[in-house]
Amino acid sequence: MGHPGVLSPVSKIWLDGKLVDWSAASVHVLTHSLHYGVAAFEGIRLYPRGDGRSAVFRLEDHIGRLLDSCHICTLEPPFSRAELAGACLDTLRANRMTEAYIRPIIFLGDGGLGLGSRDVPTRVAVAAYQWGAYLGEDGVQTGIRAKVSSFTRGALNSAMSKGKISGQYVNSVLAKREVMRAGYEEAILLDAQGHVAEASGENIFIAKHGRLITPPLSSPILAGITRDTTITLARDLGITVEERTFARDELYIADEVFLTGTAAELTPVREVDDRRIGTGEPGSITRRLQETFFSLVRGAAPTRHAEWLSYL
Numbered sequence: 001m002g003h004p005g006v007l008s009p010v011s012k013i014w015l016d017g018k019l020v021d022w023s024a025a026s027v028h029v030l031t032h033s034l035h036y037g038v039a040a041f042e043g044i045r046l047y048p049r050g051d052g053r054s055a056v057f058r059l060e061d062h063i064g065r066l067l068d069s070c071h072i073c074t075l076e077p078p079f080s081r082a083e084l085a086g087a088c089l090d091t092l093r094a095n096r097m098t099e100a101y102i103r104p105i106i107f108l109g110d111g112g113l114g115l116g117s118r119d120v121p122t123r124v125a126v127a128a129y130q131w132g133a134y135l136g137e138d139g140v141q142t143g144i145r146a147k148v149s150s151f152t153r154g155a156l157n158s159a160m161s162k163g164k165i166s167g168q169y170v171n172s173v174l175a176k177r178e179v180m181r182a183g184y185e186e187a188i189l190l191d192a193q194g195h196v197a198e199a200s201g202e203n204i205f206i207a208k209h210g211r212l213i214t215p216p217l218s219s220p221i222l223a224g225i226t227r228d229t230t231i232t233l234a235r236d237l238g239i240t241v242e243e244r245t246f247a248r249d250e251l252y253i254a255d256e257v258f259l260t261g262t263a264a265e266l267t268p269v270r271e272v273d274d275r276r277i278g279t280g281e282p283g284s285i286t287r288r289l290q291e292t293f294f295s296l297v298r299g300a301a302p303t304r305h306a307e308w309l310s311y312l
């Protein structure tokens, strides 16, 4: 497999404070994080906008969550909040990007393989590459088929779900592979009590009788930035949003289901466990929120929430 995205040979990656060639950004096989998964990462998008400029969406919030993830997994980042945000912008500028998926990662390098080893450096990389609609352009337009996974989202005191921590993604990868092998596009995970938690890399919303419902942050879910954006935009539109737990069968009888995430953006779900959702086509609330979301991230100057945009 090649590297993700289409990159020219002159592409740069920001590594430990310097921009280096894409091919030089490699690590030793005894990298601590490779073995045990203690690393914090983010996924952020740069969008080209209707006014001809490009802006990163909610950069400050993503850097804030990156630092929270480090705090949760006891990583001490060797760069400040401003330096980390600057590293993202520098990487985009160095690669002359107008549209990108940005992947910062803070990890433990090599020099010791004990679980509690303290002699390993904390390292930082930022890569940026092109990545289209994660669940497919078709998925965004017509909706995807999802399946509830046999894997459970980690219980509250084992998985640290508020952190975007590398090792925890084994659970997501297994769930995703399981359902893809069975012919579905995305996995939905339940929590240990059987409530719907989230998808393998997205938060989940249902619409019922004109109201939106999404699991609360007290559930074992990531505090998705697109989830927060969606709740804010829905309330701006006068749509009631309830944050509460719900069961698998509430998914089946929902009028609409959709997923939110930086990679997947706002993707409708047209089927869950081979049961059609609503009419089988993206519903009106999903459509309105998609339009509002895409015009916010890609449109000309927004009238609201301009504070979420960091122009290049």
Ligand SMILES: Cc1ncc(COP(=O)(O)O)c(C=O)c1O
Binding pocket: 043, 172, 198, 199, 200, 201, 202, 203, 221, 222, 223, 224, 225, 226, 227, 260, 261, 262, 263
């Ligand atoms: C497990 C999980 N849930 C939810 C999300 C959505 O979060 P965000 O909207 O901040 O990208 C992601 C992606 O980051 C994720 O990996």
